[in-house]
Amino acid sequence: MSTDFQRAREALGVRLHQLRDDAGLTGRQLAAGLGWPPSKISKLENGRQTATEADLTAWAEATGHPALAPSLRADLRGLETQYQSWKRRLASGHQRAQREAGAEERSASLVRAYEPTAIPGILQTPDYARHVLASGAALHQSPRDTDDAVRERMRRQELLYEPGRRFHFVLWEGALRALVCPRSVLASQLDRLAGLVGLDTVTLAVIPFTAEMPLTVRHGFWIHDEAYVTVETINAALWLDAATDVALYARAWESYAQAAVQGNDVHRLLASARRALGPT
Template sequence: MSDFQRAREALGVRLQQLRGDAALSGRALAAQLGWPHSKISKLENGRQTATSTDLAAWAGATGHPALSGSLQADLAALETHYRSWRRRLASGHQPAQQEAGAQERGAQVVRAYEPNVVPGMLQTPDYARHVLLASAALHQSPRDTDDAVRERMRRQELLYAPGRRFRFILWEGALRARVCPPGVLASQLDRLSGLIGLDTVSIGVIPFSADLPLTLRHGFWIHDQSYVTVETINAALHLDDQADVALYLRAWGMYEQTAATDAEARRIIVAARHSLGAT
């Protein structure tokens, strides 16, 4: 069981205790709050994550409004490790970009592995716009795309900051994925080629022909050796347990062994660029 699930279940136990103290059945509480009875059960058994509004309503309905703040603190601790995109993108992509920038500014060494897409720190504005628009369509979030693109470009200023190190590993498929029109992708690949050799940046590419020591798992970012961020289709995970960090560092090392760098990485990028034809 994950730490997140344990925390969600612990919060559910607290909610159940408050209901018990108020001598309310699940159906009675559901009727009082105007919720389906199934929601009460899911929250108490850790099968659904409460919202801030849910917790305030629960505390008030069970006669413990003063405990709302404590419940909110439990929720905040839980969401430090797991934040659904539905919640994270409720105000659009710009706040999420600002949060990512703060994480990057707080680290001296950032390692990123991406098998499917060019990492945001390396994206051109046009490429970023297509990626963010697709994400907004998937999550049905507010389309603040221009503001989000500007924030993503602002994050890239760190690439040129002395004393920082950004180490990227991409699978060759990420260079060829048609997530944008060919002309936009061509410019993106030119950008990648131009970044090779920058003192603060290293770019490795795992070629299609590589003998893989590990299957191509989900992308992840390691911040120093303190924590890892993982983005799934429905949530962003923050992993700071040292066993988890060590696991991701080990995976990083295995991918790094197979990645082409420097002139060979540029050759793979240029080959992907040429496959697009004249653009």
């Protein structure tokens, strides 16, 4: 969890505690009035649980400050520009998340990405995307809007061909070989990547298994210009815009990029991964 996010969540908790204290209510009294377990009051006030907008509205009303509900909700929305759980982000399905990812990519002229485990969404074939998105929906138990989400992901790929944009991808070789889909689907995905090598808006680099790694493999991340970094974990998506964070991820990206190969060497790695699949 980002330190900035946690500090913001704790600051919101302080506001909630103050409202309860001003109302002369104990935590148990407020919990009883709201029909919540007392532990929820403690977690919200101490920044150990993220409130929902409904929670904040109910809190403001129960403590006699209904007019403060919009301000509390604004604090929450500011907090969620840094951190958002997948449970919330996927509440209406993957299509909306894909649309938001496209908006992030359109806002930047230079996108640098490091992905160690899967092919980046903007480079995926429809079939590969379908398997990845369906497995994500199953994990998060979110609405199954896979076909709409795939179409939205494919629309994002139009940006790859817009003059003036630059996309620099660094993949670990494991991303080329991970069977997150049937072998025939992965084979087509590898062919798709081979066709992107040499595109003037795209740089595709791969870190071979045999490369000397400057860092451990770690998690994937995307850097949008020099403005912010997006990181996806199993439970949440983070947006990091502190200059120190952006600089840190930029150094990490450069380290991975220096260990990667490009051009014909990428073609050889793709061909090797393709052969390893056997007949498809």
